[in-house]
């Protein structure tokens with residue numbers, strides 16, 4: 001199956017600022033990729049290049065096999081910008097109607113209702129945007145990105161304003177999309193969320209990919225901790241396979257064992273290490 | 281519905297729903313009310329001093345001058361509306377974050393710009409035609425005078441405002457909202473000043489000033505359109521009345537040659553090309 005998104009050696013310079021320095025990344029159909037990185041790493045720039053808003057200085061980006069920015073590529077994608085706004089005078093339903101017309105799929109009221117229900121805005125269908133809270137606007141933004149049944153979704157910090165229930169809803173939504181074969185590139189600073197939903201993560205720092213892989217691949221073993229009578233004993237070099245032997249030895253030595261933990265670096269630690277800890 | 285219609289209608293809807301449009305409407309009604317009052321008084325006073333033989337001439341002089349004034353006011357109000365509808369169409373909306381979700385849709389940037397233009401042009405045309413027709417109706421009701429030509433000047437006035445829409449859209453690609461508003465207003469003023477200098481040149485027989493006027497007319501042809509429209513109001517009037525009208529600030533207008541209309545077509549094409557190219561290159 002064709003890749004939903006393929007970027008090869010993408011570079012972007014804004015005057016003297018090198019926002020991207022040769023970034024390559026792929027999102028397969030039905031794959032959820034998290035794009036992480038400190039402020040100014042180039043995440044939004046990469047996403048904007050993919051949807052044709054920004055022109056790359058070098059490199060090539062394809063959306064479902066079509067060059068980024070081409071009408072065919074734009075037809076295949078849904079985009080939620082990091083900083084977006086819908087005109088305050090429009091109602092939720094009108095925003096979606098306009099986008100349905102622009103997507104050329106016909107203004108179907110049933111689909112709109114379904115989309116609004118999916119993001120928990122069913123009650124706010126006729127409410128003007130200017131009377132919506134920030135999180136409600138973000139929910140509407142997510143619904144807007146889904147208009148036109150895209151095969152690639154580019155979501156730039158889609159949950160930054162959402163409440164915990166909203167975030168859980170979005171996680172559920174992303175799972176549904178994955179099952180439907182839609183590729184998703186998700187920019188986020190919420191590492192636990194990314195860890196929970198993403199198949200793969202790519203970490204950018206200063207315009208370069210500094211780490212990429214499945215969350216469990218990226219994390220490294222950090223030893224074993226055992227709770228005994230006198231407190232906690234640490235075995236920093238030990239792995240999961242060595243746990244039975246460690247416990248056997250402790251028991252043989254007359255210790256009572258209360259608990260055993262196999263430690264691994266969290267995505268946060270991986271992230272902080274890869275990004276050089278500059279995202280303090 | 282096609283995407284172009286959707287964006288054009290969106291522009292129209294925005295104009296209707298934003299409270300600012302209400303302000304434009306209220307001000308327009310206020311202007312027309314005042315205009316009616318003024319026209320009524322002007323005819324009354326002018327005719328009081330006239331004896332039978334001059335009656336017709338005075339009617340023409342007062343009517344043409346007042347409708348010329350209304351033409352200028354309509355141009356001004358229409359320009360305000362045109363600027364308001366378009367000043368932030370690209371950079372302003374991009375800075376606000378309302379543009380990006382729209383242009384990533386398949387419609388494409390140049391079609392989007394065209395649709396914005398068509399929407400704004402439609403609103404402005406309706407507005408200009410409505411206001412100027414109302415003004416002409418007022419002059420006719422109050423003083424019984426009707427211009428020699430009505431449709432052509434009305435269309436020229438609308439075309440002048442549509443031209444300003446195009447210029448304002450072009451400016452919106454480069455400038456942020458406030459800067460563009462100021463820039464288009466300055467262009468408007470520059471065009472009027474250029475036209476006025478040309479007229480003074482004609483009166484004084486000064487080649488230099490005539491040249492300034494001519495160059496301005498090429499660079500900012502909305503002024504030439506307005507002048508031509510003004511001229512057409514009394515195109516078939518001769519004699520003393522025509523002489524009096526042409527002495528005033530809203531007379532003495534120059535008829536444009538047929539070249540004007542050809543140039544305007546080229547001009548709009550160039551503006552569209554410049555706007556489309558610059559917009560296509562812009563990072564949003």
Ligand SMILES: Nc1ncnc2c1ncn2[C@@H]1O[C@H](COP(=O)(O)OP(=O)(O)OP(=O)(O)O)[C@@H](O)[C@H]1O
Nearest residue numbers: 014017018019037038039040041042043044045046
């Ligand atoms: N329009 C622009 N003009 C000039 N420089 C820009 C522009 N947009 C972004 N940059 C620069 O490009 C770099 C990358 O910015 P980008 O917005 O892609 O970062 P990001 O990873 O999305 O950061 P954040 O987490 O804060 O959203 C930054 O150094 C930024 O200053």
Ligand SMILES: [Mg+2]
Nearest residue numbers: 043044045082
């Ligand atoms: Mg960003």
